[in-house]
Amino acid sequence: MKDSISCKAEEIRKICPSVSKVGLLLFASFIIMALFAPMISPYDPWARFVPYSSPSLEHLLGTNDIGNDILSELIFGSRTSIVVGFGAAILATLIGTMIGLLAGYFRGTTDEILMGITDVFLMIPTIPLVIILAAFLSPSFWALALIMGALWWTTVARVVRSRALQVREMTFVESAKSLGFSNAHIISSDVFPNVFHVVLPKFMLTIASAMIAEASLSFLGLGDVTMKSWGMMINFAFSRGGFLNGYWWWYLPPGICITLFVCSVVLLSFSLEENDEMTMRIE
Amino acid sequence: MSLLNIENLSVSFETSVGLVKAVDDVSFKVEKDEILALVGETGCGKSVIANSILKILPNNARIEGKIIYKGDNILKMDEKDISSIRGREISTIFQNPSLSLNPAYPVGWQISEPLRVHENAPKKNSLTVAKKLLRRFGFVDPDHDVDMYPFQLSGGMNQRVMVATSVVLNPCLIIADEPTTGLDRSLIKEVVEEIKSIQKTNGSSVLLITHDLNFARAVSNRIIVMYSGDLVEIANTSEFFKEPRHPYSKALLKSMPENGFVPIQGSSPSMIHEPSGCKFHPRCPKKTENCSIEKPKMFRSGNGMVRCRLFA
Numbered sequence: 001m002k003d004s005i006s007c008k009a010e011e012i013r014k015i016c017p018s019v020s021k022v023g024l025l026l027f028a029s030f031i032i033m034a035l036f037a038p039m040i041s042p043y044d045p046w047a048r049f050v051p052y053s054s055p056s057l058e059h060l061l062g063t064n065d066i067g068n069d070i071l072s073e074l075i076f077g078s079r080t081s082i083v084v085g086f087g088a089a090i091l092a093t094l095i096g097t098m099i100g101l102l103a104g105y106f107r108g109t110t111d112e113i114l115m116g117i118t119d120v121f122l123m124i125p126t127i128p129l130v131i132i133l134a135a136f137l138s139p140s141f142w143a144l145a146l147i148m149g150a151l152w153w154t155t156v157a158r159v160v161r162s163r164a165l166q167v168r169e170m171t172f173v174e175s176a177k178s179l180g181f182s183n184a185h186i187i188s189s190d191v192f193p194n195v196f197h198v199v200l201p202k203f204m205l206t207i208a209s210a211m212i213a214e215a216s217l218s219f220l221g222l223g224d225v226t227m228k229s230w231g232m233m234i235n236f237a238f239s240r241g242g243f244l245n246g247y248w249w250w251y252l253p254p255g256i257c258i259t260l261f262v263c264s265v266v267l268l269s270f271s272l273e274e275n276d277e278m279t280m281r282i283e
Numbered sequence: 284m285s286l287l288n289i290e291n292l293s294v295s296f297e298t299s300v301g302l303v304k305a306v307d308d309v310s311f312k313v314e315k316d317e318i319l320a321l322v323g324e325t326g327c328g329k330s331v332i333a334n335s336i337l338k339i340l341p342n343n344a345r346i347e348g349k350i351i352y353k354g355d356n357i358l359k360m361d362e363k364d365i366s367s368i369r370g371r372e373i374s375t376i377f378q379n380p381s382l383s384l385n386p387a388y389p390v391g392w393q394i395s396e397p398l399r400v401h402e403n404a405p406k407k408n409s410l411t412v413a414k415k416l417l418r419r420f421g422f423v424d425p426d427h428d429v430d431m432y433p434f435q436l437s438g439g440m441n442q443r444v445m446v447a448t449s450v451v452l453n454p455c456l457i458i459a460d461e462p463t464t465g466l467d468r469s470l471i472k473e474v475v476e477e478i479k480s481i482q483k484t485n486g487s488s489v490l491l492i493t494h495d496l497n498f499a500r501a502v503s504n505r506i507i508v509m510y511s512g513d514l515v516e517i518a519n520t521s522e523f524f525k526e527p528r529h530p531y532s533k534a535l536l537k538s539m540p541e542n543g544f545v546p547i548q549g550s551s552p553s554m555i556h557e558p559s560g561c562k563f564h565p566r567c568p569k570k571t572e573n574c575s576i577e578k579p580k581m582f583r584s585g586n587g588m589v590r591c592r593l594f595a
Contacts, residue, residue, distance in 0.1 A: 108342075170382065171379060171382040172382065172383050172385045174339065174383075175383045175445075176385070177339055178337050178339055178374065179369060179375075179396070180366045180367065180369030180371060180401065181396075181400055182366065185400060189396075193388070
């Protein structure tokens with residue numbers, strides 16, 4: 001029994017590099033797709049052709065109810081999804097890292113106040129709040145990224161704090177203090193570089209969950225109607241009879257894209273964490 | 284005037300089990316250009332003295348007395364003034380060199396960091412200084428070694444990097460806190476040479492904290508023996524090893540392997556409920572009745588001082 005378990009661990013480790021390669025490949029291809037959308041996409045996503053046409057050489061993935069080319073929509077839609085994902089993740093990671101570093105490094109009252117605020121934010125149910133805010137504010141994907149970023153920094157803050165608590169007790173921090181460096185200098189050059197490796201995987205996972213949240217909100221009809229996004233495409237496919245009539249080329253591709261992109265991000269963050277554990281083991 | 288003058292320093296820590304008296308009414312001086320060794324068993328308060336000189340004690344510490352450095356009382360200084368002394372005037376060599384270096388930066392960067400922070404030296408110049416220091420401390424290829432990370436170097440090399448970091452700003456006083464812990468014989472020999480060379484070339488004083496008596500003997504000019512937060516003997520190193528005065532010092536020397544490996548009877552006293560009178564009396568072979576009642580003063584004896592009634 002024990003043997004088989006260690007065997008499995010061994011196998012996983014062997015596959016690991018290829019897992020991270022697959023993740024990286026997928027991730028990179030989606031990023032390239034978003035960056036060079038106007039060059040890659042065969043048509044303008046707003047241009048109209050014959051509606052409801054099934055996949056053909058002319059329209060590789062067919063057209064939707066108003067005659068937009070699905071492939072072009074898909075390629076341009078990646079921009080919205082990725083911008084929302086990255087925007088939310090960058091904001092959340094920035095806030096979370098700052099708060100975690102300050103709380104973990106200074107401890108005491110600072111820690112208690114900041115962690116108290118974190119607990120309050122953790123209590124707020126994100127998706128319902130985003131739904132309410134999206135309903136009241138004009139739904140734009142910038143607002144979506146902003147709201148999610150402003151709510152999701154809590155886990156980053158907690159992870160960073162706990163690592164900072166460890167690092168602040170290490171001898172090189174004490175030696176930096178005895179060399180007369182300021183707190184700001186110690187945080188930025190001694191503590192931060194040594195918590196960075198826990199921030200990166202968290203950052204990736206936040207991208208993934210922000211993208212899923214964007215897709216679900218768009219599907220619920222709370223997204224930005226003027227923007228092409230994967231969630232919006234599924235929403236239209238659902239509300240305009242794509243599902244009922246079995247136009248699979250309309251709703252399947254955006255669903256697959258969301259799944260693949262989120263998978264690639266998760267795979268990347270797993271391999272980052274695995275790398276991290278490897279180095280820990282070597283230490 | 285002596286470089287550092289510690290007067291009636293007492294440090295205690297408030298803990299959940301009671302007040303721990305780590306350092307009890309300690310006074311001594313560090314002169315210019317000398318290497319002073321502070322020896323004693325673990326937990327006798329050596330490192331607490333070192334940390335109170337740099338004011339890096341934890342928040343639950345209560346400090347009384349005076350630590351006068353070049354005429355100013357360090358204990359009265361605010362954080363900003365003490366920061367300008369740390370590293371520039373007084374620097375430290377920590378125990379366990381591999382853990383005292385930041386794993387995220389190359390060693391050259393770390394050696395030159397004090398220059399950039401305290402003197403606003405440009406990056407290029409500061410790295411040149413780092414290379415010079417690496418060469419001085421026996422690195423064969425400094426151009427290559429400045430870019431190495433601490434985990435790529437051996438413990439002994441890291442030790443030399445630590446020493447280089449602490450002398451980069453030419454401090455007047457270097458506190459070496461157990462610099463030989465975890466090092467083997469040949470590396471200890473290296474550290475001896477390094478400390479002597481710092482003292483010679485930079486003209487810095489060194490306060491050496493150690494429990495390794497042989498190391499203290501090889502390096503220091505004067506020696507201070509501590510027992511359970513008390514100073515028990517101050518003597519010149521050569522005299523001390525020829526003729527220790529305090530019964531504790533005698534017992535300590537006898538416990539060295541080359542002197543017969545005779546352990547000291549009993550165990551170190553609690554720092555919370557201290558023994559009455561002389562703290563060493565429960566373990567002392569020469570105790571009298573008076574010893575358990577009244578704590579002896581420091582008595583002058585020859586060139587040194589000793590806290591024992593036998594020398595009254």
